Amino acid sequence: MFKPQMIEDEKDFHCVNKHEDKNKLVVLDENIERKQRIWCSSCMQILQTDARVVGIKIIIKKIEDVIETNVRTLEAITSNTIQKIKLCITSVQEIKRHFMKLFDSIIRTAEDWTQNLQSQRQKFNQYSFYDELDNLINKENKNLDSHIKLITTINKSWITKLSKTLIQFNQNKDKLNLQKFYEQIMNIGQSNLSQQYSIKLQLINQSVKQWEKCQAIVFNRTGSIMVSTEKNDIKVWSFLNGTINILNTLQGHTDQVLCIVYSNKQDSLISCSQDKTIRCWQLDLNEWNCSQPYQQHTDSVICIVLNSNEDLLFSGSFDKSIKVWKVDFNQNKLKFLYSLNNHNNDVVNLSLNQSENLLVSCAKGYNQIIIWERKEEDKFEFKYFVTQPFQEYGHKVKFIKENQFILVTNANQIDKIFIFERTKEDFQVNQSKTIHLLTNNKIYDEYHFPIIYNKERNLIVLRYKMIIYILREFNDGKYNIVDQLSCATFSIYGTITNNGQYLVYWDNKNQGYSIYELQNK
DSSP states (O other): OOOOOOSSOGGGOOOTTOOOOOOEEEEOOTTSOGGGOEEEHHHHHHOOOSSOEEEHHHHHHHHHHHHHHHHHHHHHHHHHHHHHHHHHHHHHHHHHHHHHHHHHHHHHHHHHHHHHHHHHHTTTTOOOHHHHHHHHHTTOOHHHHHHHHHHHHHHHHHHHHHHHHHHHHHHTGGGSOHHHHHHHHHHTTHHHHHHTSOEEEEEEEOOOBOOSOOOOEEEOTTSSEEEEEETTEEEEEEEETTEEEEEEEEOOOSSOEEEEEEOSSSSEEEEEETTSOEEEEEEETTEEEEOOOBOOOSSOEEEEEEOTTSSEEEEEETTSOEEEEEEETTTTEEEEEEEEOOOSSOEEEEEEOTTSSEEEEEESSTTOEEEEEEOGGGOEEEEEEOOOSSSSOEEEEEEEETTEEEEEEOOSSOOEEEEEEEOSSSEEEOGGGOEEOOOOOSOOOOSOSOOEEETTTTEEEEEETTEEEEEEEOTTSOEEEEEEEEOSSSOEEEEEOTTSOEEEEEETTTTEEEEEEEEEO
């Protein structure tokens, strides 16, 4: 490890009065100008201070102890970052090898194709007198026709060969994991640097009141529009620097709106309701157009999840089913595809993993966590029930990584968050990563206010009972609570902006919206 190196030379330090006394002292007083804080024994006889005075050698030792600690921390960060960069280089080299193999094959095929045609050109001027005499008499040009036919045959043959190369490459395209490379680049240094800062929730605004319950809040991609609910209505707000102003009230549902998802690609959203329906909404020239109500569920629609391509929607309901829908935001409509029916109780939460080949759902009742897998023709099918090592049912579930999800129960006796990780066979609880929360045996948790994961800031925001928790993952793979906010009520519904800067929630104690900034400290 590098030893601390002071930029200044200690020999150049002189006391404030330029005495020749070598016994240098430092006055620890922030009110004294920084270069006037070095005194000596002679200075002490003519100057007065109530501040603490320490020998300069001791001060230098204390400073260098701090620098050594900083160096160790920074070396750990840079070493970890260098390792990640090396992994990126390996990924790029692998991608390069596959692409070069493809390109070399295409070039060789094209060169052979060219050579084949060039050799054929040597025969264009050759002809048979008797054949051409027949062509002349019959007013035909079989010479040209035969050559064109041969060229066509040659071209088809080489096109087929080239197509096989491209098809084979396309079938193996998963080896060229550009998404993995992108994630590696985006994650370089992120988790290490974010750990150097804690999060402090700073109250910004509590001035906007709403007496009726709000059960869902979402933001558009840029965080300039906030959408919330008020019983049967949907309210659209402008959002700027923690201040909200009402823009529109959308009406159409005939019972309480329970969940909303907002498109990341355009100004469109989807809502579901206690009236058993789902509706699409599209902003057009400052007017929100509502689709027809879509009803395939026979009871309240509790939760909806949109895939990243925004062409599939999953809806969970008290009718114990999950419905899968085709989404067309441009046409502002849905098309029902099929139903997933293995739950035997109310479905209350859904989450897709990063590659979106797995869907996890939880329903009321014990052992009601199901993994669904994407199969042929991209259709999801039942895979298995996840075994729970505890006798409480899950209320909220969220994939954090490709093969890891977190589960929050509704139990009044279990104040924990469970981390499920995929083994060779199935998902199981990793007991070493269980997160212990503040004990509150008096109330149950409930399923609204979904778990929010912000990868860029390494943040997990979740509400459990009366408290909103902010969590982060650390180098050991465990999640720790970095801040928490007690709301003194269990009726809390909210989310964070997509950039992880603001937390907004409605609660029945304040009977309005609270806006906090998530500040690094």
